[in-house]
Structure formats: structure tokens, C-alpha cells
Amino acid sequence: MAELGRAALVVCLGLSAYALLAGGWAIAAHRRRLAVSAQNALVAAFGAALVAGIVLVVALVRHDFSLVYVQRLTSRELPLGYTLSAFWGGQEGSLLLWLLVLTGYSTAAVYTSRRRHADLLPWIVPPLALVATFFAFLLVAIASPFETQVAPANGVGLNPSLQNPYMVAHPPLLYLGYVGLTVPWAFAMGALLSRRTDEAWIIATRRWTLVAWTALGIGQLLGAKWAYEEIGWGGYYAWDPVENAALMPWLAATAFLHSVMIQEKRGMLKVWNVLLVILAFGLSLFGTFLTRSGILDSIHSFTESSIGPWFLGFIALVVALSLGLVFLRLPLLRSRTRLESLVSREATFLYNNLLLVALCLTILWGVIWPLLSEAVRGEASVVAGPYYNFFLRVFGLPLLLLMGIAPLVAWRRASLRSLRGSLAWPAGIAAVVAVVLLLLGAGSSPAGLLAYTFSAFVAGSIGYEFVRGTRARRAVDGGGWFAAFSSLVGRNRRRYGGYIVHAAVVLLAIGIAGSAYDSVRSQQLSRGERMTVGGYTLTYRGSTQREVANARELRAQVAVERDGKSLGIVEPGKNFYPVEQQVSSEPAIRHDAMSLGDLFVILENANGDGSIELKALVNPLVNLIWLAGLVFLGGSLIALWPDPAEQRRMLERYALAPA
Amino acid sequence: MTYVLAALLAVAAVLFVARPFLREPGARSDRLSEPDELDRRRLALLEERDRALDALRELEFDHRTGKLSDDDYRALVGPLRRRAAQATRALEPRGEGRERARAAG
Numbered sequence: 001m002a003e004l005g006r007a008a009l010v011v012c013l014g015l016s017a018y019a020l021l022a023g024g025w026a027i028a029a030h031r032r033r034l035a036v037s038a039q040n041a042l043v044a045a046f047g048a049a050l051v052a053g054i055v056l057v058v059a060l061v062r063h064d065f066s067l068v069y070v071q072r073l074t075s076r077e078l079p080l081g082y083t084l085s086a087f088w089g090g091q092e093g094s095l096l097l098w099l100l101v102l103t104g105y106s107t108a109a110v111y112t113s114r115r116r117h118a119d120l121l122p123w124i125v126p127p128l129a130l131v132a133t134f135f136a137f138l139l140v141a142i143a144s145p146f147e148t149q150v151a152p153a154n155g156v157g158l159n160p161s162l163q164n165p166y167m168v169a170h171p172p173l174l175y176l177g178y179v180g181l182t183v184p185w186a187f188a189m190g191a192l193l194s195r196r197t198d199e200a201w202i203i204a205t206r207r208w209t210l211v212a213w214t215a216l217g218i219g220q221l222l223g224a225k226w227a228y229e230e231i232g233w234g235g236y237y238a239w240d241p242v243e244n245a246a247l248m249p250w251l252a253a254t255a256f257l258h259s260v261m262i263q264e265k266r267g268m269l270k271v272w273n274v275l276l277v278i279l280a281f282g283l284s285l286f287g288t289f290l291t292r293s294g295i296l297d298s299i300h301s302f303t304e305s306s307i308g309p310w311f312l313g314f315i316a317l318v319v320a321l322s323l324g325l326v327f328l329r330l331p332l333l334r335s336r337t338r339l340e341s342l343v344s345r346e347a348t349f350l351y352n353n354l355l356l357v358a359l360c361l362t363i364l365w366g367v368i369w370p371l372l373s374e375a376v377r378g379e380a381s382v383v384a385g386p387y388y389n390f391f392l393r394v395f396g397l398p399l400l401l402l403m404g405i406a407p408l409v410a411w412r413r414a415s416l417r418s419l420r421g422s423l424a425w426p427a428g429i430a431a432v433v434a435v436v437l438l439l440l441g442a443g444s445s446p447a448g449l450l451a452y453t454f455s456a457f458v459a460g461s462i463g464y465e466f467v468r469g470t471r472a473r474r475a476v477d478g479g480g481w482f483a484a485f486s487s488l489v490g491r492n493r494r495r496y497g498g499y500i501v502h503a504a505v506v507l508l509a510i511g512i513a514g515s516a517y518d519s520v521r522s523q524q525l526s527r528g529e530r531m532t533v534g535g536y537t538l539t540y541r542g543s544t545q546r547e548v549a550n551a552r553e554l555r556a557q558v559a560v561e562r563d564g565k566s567l568g569i570v571e572p573g574k575n576f577y578p579v580e581q582q583v584s585s586e587p588a589i590r591h592d593a594m595s596l597g598d599l600f601v602i603l604e605n606a607n608g609d610g611s612i613e614l615k616a617l618v619n620p621l622v623n624l625i626w627l628a629g630l631v632f633l634g635g636s637l638i639a640l641w642p643d644p645a646e647q648r649r650m651l652e653r654y655a656l657a658p659a
Numbered sequence: 660m661t662y663v664l665a666a667l668l669a670v671a672a673v674l675f676v677a678r679p680f681l682r683e684p685g686a687r688s689d690r691l692s693e694p695d696e697l698d699r700r701r702l703a704l705l706e707e708r709d710r711a712l713d714a715l716r717e718l719e720f721d722h723r724t725g726k727l728s729d730d731d732y733r734a735l736v737g738p739l740r741r742r743a744a745q746a747t748r749a750l751e752p753r754g755e756g757r758e759r760a761r762a763a764g
Contacts, residue, residue, distance in 0.1 A: 007665030011672055018676065030691040033679040040679070044672040051668055119694055194693070199706055265717070267710065410721040411714065412735055418728045468724040475723070653705045 002067055005055035005146040012048035012099065013136035015041045019129035027122050027193065035122035039110045042125055045132055046103035053100050056093065056145055060086055066151035069093060075157035075579045077550035082163045088171040089162055091292050091307070092145035097172065098288065099135040101179040106132065109183050109208070116654060117204045123190030131182050134314050142306050157550070157580040166226035173219030174246055178284040180212025181249055184256075185281035185322070188274050192325045197270060197332040202260055203650055205277075207640060209260075213253040214636040220246050221629040232585030234520070234600045234617040236625065239388040241367045245287030248367075251360040252280035255353045262346045265411065270333040271326065272353070278322040279357075283364070285315050295371060341413035348406035352399060359395040363388065393447050397454060400509055403502050404458035407465045426460030448516035455506045455513070462499050462506075469496075489638065497639025504632035507624045514597065514621030522604065522615040534618030536599055537561040541569070543606060551575040553586070556603050556612050560590060572603040572614070596623045701750065708746035715739050 023038030025031070056069070060083050065071040073086040073093075088094045106128045113121040139145070161167075184205035191201035223243065228236040237243060256276040262269050289295070293308030326333070339347060366383040374380035408422035433456035434449065442449050466485070473491075474484035489496040519534035530539040541557040555573035559566065570588035577584070590599040597620035605613040674681075694702065718735055721727040727735075 001661060003661045004664050004668075007661075008668060011665075011669050015672055015676065026691065030693070032689050032691045033683060033686060035691055036679040037676050041672075041676045044675045048668060048672060119692065122691060196694075198699075198702055200702075265710065265714065267706075408726065410726040410731070411717050413731055414726060415728045415731055418726055418731070422726055469720075472720060472723040649709070653702070653709065 001055050001059060001064065002146040002148045005052050005059075006140075006144065008048045008052035008055065009096075009136060009139050009144065009146070012045045012052065012103070013133065013140050015045040015048060016103075016129050016132035016136050019045065020126050020133050023122065023125035023129055027126070035125070038125050038129070039114075039121065042103065042129055042132070043107045043110055045129075045136070046100075046107040049096070049100045049103045049136075052096060052139075052146075053087075056087060056096060057084065060084060063155070064151070065153075065155050066148050067145070068147045068149050069145040071149070071152060071155040073155070073158055075155040075550070077579055078155075078158055078163075079549060081165075081168060082158055085162070085168040085171075086158055088175070089158055090145075092139070092143045092147075094171065094175070094292065095135060095139055095143055095307075096145055097175050098179055099132065099139060101172075101175050102128070102132055102135060102182055105180060105183050105208075109186070113204065116651060117200055120187070120190055120194065120196060120200055120204065123194040123196075124186040126193075127186035127189040128182065131186075131318075134310075138307055138310060142310060154579070157577065160551070160575060160577045160580055160582050160584040161230055163550075163584075164226055164230045166222045166229065170219055170222040170226055173215050173222060175219075177212045177214075177216025177219055177246070178249065178287060180208060180215060181253060181277075181281045181284045183208040183212070184277045188277045189322065189325060192274065192329045195329065195332060197329065199264060200654055202263055202273070203654070206257075206260060209253055209257060210636065210640050213250065213257060214633065214640070216246060216250045216253070217632055217636075218629060220250065221626070221632075225626060228622075229587070229589065230584070232587040232602050234518075234587070234602065234615070234619065235515070236622070239366070239385050242291050244363050244367050244388075245290045248360050248363055249280045249283040249287060251356050251363075252276055252283055255356040255360070256280060258349045258356075259353050262349055266346055267337050268335045268339070268346070269350075270335055271330065274326055274333065276353075276357075278319065278326070279360075282315060282319050282322075283360075285311070285318065289315060290367070343409065343414050343416065343419065345406060345409045345411045345414075348402055348409055352402050352406065355395045355399045355402070359391060359399070362391040362395070396509075397447070397450055400451065400454040400458060400505070403505065404454065404461040407461055407499065407502075422464075425464050426457050429460035430454070430457035432456075442517070445513075445516035448513045451509050451513035455509045458502060458506050462503055465499060466496075490643075493641050493643055494639045497635045497637070497641075500635030500638060501632055502635075504628040504635055507628035507631060511621050511624035511628060514619065514624070517620050519618040520615070522613065524607075524611055524613050526609075526611040531614065531616065533616040534599075535562055536567075536616070536618065538601065538614065538616055540612060540614065543610075543612070550579065551577050554603075554606060555586075556606070556614070558588070558601055558614065560599065570599070570601050572601040574603060574606070591623060596621050596627075598622050704746050704750050708743055708750060711739050711743035711746060715743060 019038045019041040022034050022041065026035035026038055056067075058064075059067050059070050060074060061080070063070070063074065063076055063083075069090060069092050070086070073089045074083050078086075086093065088097045109124065109128065110121065113124070187201040187205045187208075191197060220243070223246070224236040227238070227243075228234075253276075256273060259269050259273055259276060263273050289308070289311040293311055295308060339350070341347065366387055369383055370380045404426055405423070408426070409419060430453050434453040437443075437449055437452055442452065466488075469488045470481060470485045473488045474481065477484060477487055521531060521533040523531040525531060525538075525540040527540055527542055530537055532538070537560070539559040539561070541559055543554060543556045545555075546553050553573060553575050555571040558570050558572065560568060560570055567590070570590050572588040573586045575584045575586055576582075585602060587603075588601045590601075592598065597618060600617040600619055602615040602617075603612060604615050607613070715736070718727065718732065718739065722729075722732040
């Protein structure tokens with residue numbers, strides 16, 4: 001079977017290279033059949049990548065340890081779900097997933113564009129094929145998942161920390177996001193190559209960007225949930241470079257999703273939008289490079305890594321080609337319209353963009369600096385949490401405030417008098433919340449208090465927008481409130497879906513700000529002894545051990561009480577994985593529906609004398625972060641939902657170009 | 660068996676890629692269709708018209724919801740209407756545009 005996998009990858013490489021070269025020749029020589037043939041090659045490359053993917057899945061399920069990849073990442077004892085997730089558990093498999101998702105997206109882009117953007121389609125094939133060729137080349141020549149050996153009796157097994165349901169879903173979603181950003185980039189490059197700097201590429205890519213952005217956002221939240229439940233330190237985001245790698249393209253794509261509206265409505269920011277698309281795609285490549293090149297372990301492991309230098313070279317090539325093309329087309333990208341007022345919706349979007357990009361670049365600097373310092377001085381500097389937290393406050397808090405102001409400001413210009421009228425309600429709500437929180441003692445963390453106040457302001461602003469919009473709709477259409485509300489959302493799904501996403505960001509901000517009020521305590525406990533933390537009393541009752549399929553589980557029984565009332569037993573513990581020869585921490589988490597927080601209990605150590613070392617945290621409001629994920633998904637789906645009237649209008653507009 | 664499957668995959672891929680040439684071996688026109696200058700001008704006008712109409716809708720809504728004062732509304736609505744009308748007129752066939760202009764007085 002390994003030969004079939006290898007052959008499929010070689011075929012995929014051949015098809016991608018053909019799509020690149022034939023597609024390039026077709027647009028240069030204006031050859032129609034050759035252009036369609038190049039499109040077909042890209043679609044066929046998906047078929048070949050799919051065959052390679054199926055071969056790897058079959059090898060994983062059959063425990064075919066003659067494949068080095070399968071042997072290195074799985075064992076006979078590993079449950080089926082985690083065996084399948086080993087597909088993306090290692091470098092070669094995750095590169096195959098990249099290729100599979102990329103060619104899948106390319107196929108979808110080819111078929112959806114044949115009707116709506118037929119004249120642009122030949123121009124987007126070479127950029128897509130360039131990326132597919134690179135990944136297929138890596139898989140064929142540098143990092144093949146189909147390398148074989150004499151099969152040993154058993155495999156090494158999967159890293160225990162990856163044996164978690166969230167880790168099954170987190171990487172594919174991240175890849176759907178990373179790779180999805182290739183499509184907007186390809187459309188932008190196609191538009192520049194063809195000198196089509198009208199709005200066609202923007203219209204064609206906004207849904208693709210939204211899909212990629214949503215997947216990247218949900219993927220990151222699942223990663224945070226995994227870190228929270230599996231890593232067992234009581235937090236969910238540690239500003240780790242791997243986490244930052246996914247956050248940076250998401251921030252760039254967020255900026256693009258906002259600024260693209262200015263281009264659509266005002267015909268402005270054409271250069272900025274293309275640059276944002278290049279930044280988002282470049283960062284998604286950089287993110288893959290960071291996680292897959294070994295550079296994070298050390299600069300030396302990067303130079304020894306098989307794919308690292310190739311990756312860096314490819315990123316440099318993509319960025320140079322993209323920026324070169326933008327430079328060449330600058331005269332076509334000049335905007336004829338100007339910002340009419342600094343107090344307008346488009347101006348607030350511009351401020352939002354500047355803050356998002358500043359935050360993104362600050363994080364990028366934090367990620368790059370240790371690598372640069374190690375390369376130059378031979379010693380890695382550490383950029384730790386305080387650096388990121390500082391800039392998150394500096395840029396994040398004004399961003400939060402802007403999120404509340406922007407919806408209340410009219411397009412083009414707004415007089416200060418009408419703005420004052422619009423701001424009155426949300427500002428009043430925010431002021432009341434701030435006073436109540438101060439009275440409750442939330443002033444112990446000024447940043448936390450500010451975050452809550454701004455969150456209340458944004459929530460008030462969103463609510464006010466829905467109420468005013470529904471009232472206006474009702475005045476025009478008549479009928480009941482619900483009909484008016486449905487009509488309001490249905491007529492502008494992007495805007496109101498966007499507002500729901502803003503509500504998700506508010507929940508996220510409240511959840512994150514809650515960490516400013518965490519309580520933590522560590523203590524050694526013998527059987528029957530107790531400790532208190534954040535109003536909870538924890539009593540150690542004893543420990544048990546049990547064998548499961550692929551691990552030995554140690555669990556401490558800890559009784560939980562609050563205000564003298566028993567809340568049951570929690571069981572923090574550790575798992576010992578004999579095949580992998582590793583230990584994982586398994587914290588016990590008790591959710592509190594009233595405070596939306598968690599009691600988080602970690603078994604730090606089990607001593608020989610029967611005592612344990614217990615660490616307990618009370619994380620207030622942390623569950624709002626996970627709730628934010630659901631709201632975010634709901635808002636994104638509303639924004640993504642097709643609007644037939646607009647689709648007809650776009651079809652009419654762009655159907656003028658013959659297929 | 661594996662080699663047969665691999666060969667089948669390669670042959671199927673080649674056939675699919677060659678399909679446009681196999682279906683139209685002697686195509687009358689093999690030139691890639693691209694919008695000419697007239698198409699581009701028309702597209703620019705369509706975008707201009709839609710942008711102005713969209714802005715008018717947005718303006719009405721902002722005014723109705725109180726985000727825009729009466730003064731700002733009055734100052735902005737005129738130029739936008741003119742822009743929408745100009746783009747619409749420019750999109751109409753020449754004779755029809757003149758007829759309409761004459762009828763409008």
C-alpha cells in the first residue's frame with residue numbers, strides 16, 4: 001500500500017506542477033483549452049491527494065508498522081479515534097493534511113468560480129498550483145509519510161497529551177483556517193496579474209475568508225480548551241509561539257474582513273486590502289513553518305530540520321512575488337475617493353485595522369525575537385507573558401471600546417450631536433456596570449475593571465443597534481416585532497452576524513478578564529486533611545489506581561464543600577502510559593453554573609507516605625470563553641448564510657465577462 | 660495490485676487533464692475570453708451604481724435609526740442620488756438614455 005501512497009503523491013506533484021506551468025502559459029498566451037486543462041489538473045490533484053490520504057488512514061487503522069510514520073505515532077493499544085488523529089499528529093501527516101485541504105479548497109474554488117468569476121478563474125489557478133506544488137514536493141522529496149521499514153511488533157504510541165478529544169478536532173480546524181487563507185491570496189494575486197482591480201476578487205473571496213477565519217477561530221478555542229483540560233496548569237493560553245502562530249493570521253484576517261467593507265462601500269483601501277491578504281496568508285505559512293520546522297526547539301534543530309530551510313525559502317518567495325506584484329500594479333490600485341470625516345464608520349474601521357495590525361505585528365515580534373537573538377548571539381532571549389499581556393491591554397482595550405463605538409457611527413460622516421445621542425444608552429449601561437463592579441471590589445484589577453466596563457458598553461451598543469434597527473424596520477414594513485427583527489437580520493446578514501460575533505468577543509473578554517480575579521493555593525495533604533481556596537473547602541479522602549486500555553490511572557478523591565454544603569467528590573490524578581513511557585496530568589474541573597467559573601484541582605504529586613500535593617485554582621467566569629465559541633460560530637454562520645438577492649445581483653454584475 | 664491501482668490513477672488523471680482537448684480537438688476558437696475595455700468600463704459603472712444605491716439605502720437607514728442628523732442627511736443624499744443616476748444613465752444604451760433625459764425635461 002505504501003507504494004500506492006507514494007505514487008499518488010508523485011501524481012499529485014505532477015498535476016500541481018502542470019497546473020502551475022500550463023495555467024501560467026494559458027494566461028500568457030490566452031489559450032482557453034489549456035486554461036481549462038490546468039483547472040482540471042488542480043481538481044485531479046485533489047483526487048490524488050485524497051488517494052494518498054486514504055492510504056495513510058488504512059495503514060493507521062491496520063496498524064501497518066512497516067510505515068515509519070504509523071510506527072512512530074501509534075501503537076496497538078491506542079484507541080481507534082486517537083489512532084486516526086495520528087494522521088495529523090506528526091510532521092509528514094500534517095503536511096499531507098495541508099495538501100489535502102489545499103487541493104480540496106482549490107477544487108471548490110474552481111467549481112464555484114466557473115459560473116460567477118469565469119474570467120478571473122484562469123488567473124487564480126497558477127497561484128493555487130504554486131502552493132500545491134510546494135507541499136506536494138515536500139511530501140514526495142523531503143518528508144514522506146510513506147517511508148517504509150521492517151515492521152516491528154508494536155509502535156511507539158501517540159504522545160499522551162495528544163490523546164484528548166479536543167486534539168482530534170483542533171488541528172484539522174486550524175488547517176482549514178490556515179489553508180483557507182490561500183484562496184483569498186490566490187484571488188488577490190489573480191486580480192493583480194489580470195489587472196482586474198475592480199471588486200470582483202473581493203466579492204469572490206469574502207466568503208472564503210470568512211470560512212477560513214471561522215475555522216481558525218474555533219480551532220484556536222478548541223486548542224485553548226485542550227490546553228485547559230489536558231496540560232493541567234489551570235490556564236488556557238500561555239502565549240506559546242505555537243498558539244501565537246494561529247492567532248497572528250486570525251488577527252490579520254479580522255482586519256481584512258473589516259477593511260474589505262470600506263473597499264466595497266467606498267472604493268478605498270485597495271492597496272491596504274491586498275497587503276492584508278498577503279500578510280494573513282504569509283502568516284499562515286509562517287505558522288505552519290513555526291510548528292513544523294523544529295525552529296521552536298532551537299535554531300540549530302531548524303537548520304538540521306529537513307523541511308525548515310525549504311519552508312523559509314518558500315515564504316520568502318511568496319512574499320517577494322506578492323509584494324513585487326503589488327508594486328507593479330500600484331497605479332491601478334489608487335483610490336479616487338477620500339475619507340470624508342474622522343468621525344465616520346469607515347474611520348472607526350480604519351482605527352480598528354491599525355490596532356489589529358499593531359497587535360499582530362507586536363506578537364510577531366515577540367515570536368521572532370527569541371529566534372533572531374539565538375541566531376545572532378547564540379543565546380535565546382525569552383519573551384514571556386508580561387510582554388504579550390502588556391500589548392494586549394494597550395491595543396486590545398481600545399479595540400474593545402471601538403467595537404462598541406463603530407456600530408453607532410454613520411457611514412461617511414456623523415455629527416457629534418447625533419453621536420452623543422447614540423452613545424448615551426450604551427455609555428449609561430457601562431457607567432452603571434462600572435459603579436456596581438467598583439462597589440463589589442473589582443477595582444483590585446484596573447485592567448479587569450476597564451475590560452468589564454468596555455464589555456458592558458459593547459454589549460449595550462449591540463443591543464441598542466438591534467433595538468433601533470428592529471424599530472426602524474417595523475416603521476417601514478409594519479407587522480410585529482419578531483417579523484421586523486427577522487427582516488432586519490435577513491436583509492443584512494453580514495452586519496448582524498458580525499454583531500453576534502462582536503457579542504462573542506465580549507463574552508471572551510469577560511472570560512479572559514476574569515483571570516485577573518483568580519484564586520490559587522497549593523498544599524500538601526495527608527488523608528483527612530483539608531485546605532480552602534476561593535470559598536471552597538477541599539478534603540483529601542484517599543487515592544485509587546485502575547488499569548485502562550493504554551494507561552494506568554491514579555486518582556485522588558477530594559471532597560468539595562462550599563458554605564458548609566457538600567458538592568461531591570472530584571478526582572484529580574495522573575495517567576501513566578507504559579507504551580509511550582510518559583505521564584500526563586489529569587486535572588479535575590468542577591464547573592459552577594452560578595458563577596460561570598471553575599474549581600480546577602491538580603494532583604501535583606503523590607508521595608510515598610500516602611500524602612499528596614494538591615494545587616487548586618478558582619477561575620471565575622472562565623466558562624464564558626467556551627460559550628463565546630458557540631456564539632462566535634452562530635454569528636459566523638449567519639454572516640456566511642447566502643443571500644439569494646445579493647447573489648443574483650452579483651451574478652448579473654459579473655456575468656458580463658464571457659466564460 | 661498496488662502498481663495497477665497507481666497506474667490507473669495516473670491514467671485517469673491524464674485523461675481528465677486532457678479532457679478539454681479530447682472534447683474539442685479542433686476548436687474554432689481557443690482564445691481565452693477576457694473582458695475588453697468596454698466590458699471593464701461597464702463593470703466599473705455597475706460597481707459605481709451599486710455602490711451609490713447601497714450608500715443611499717445605508718443613508719436612509721442611518722437617518723431612520725438616528726445615527727445621522729437631518730442636516731447631514733440632506734447634505735449627503737443629493738450627491739449620492741446624482742451619482743447613482745449618472746451611473747444608471749451611463750449604463751443605458753445611448754438612444755434610450757437621451758430619450759429619457761429629454762422626457763425628464
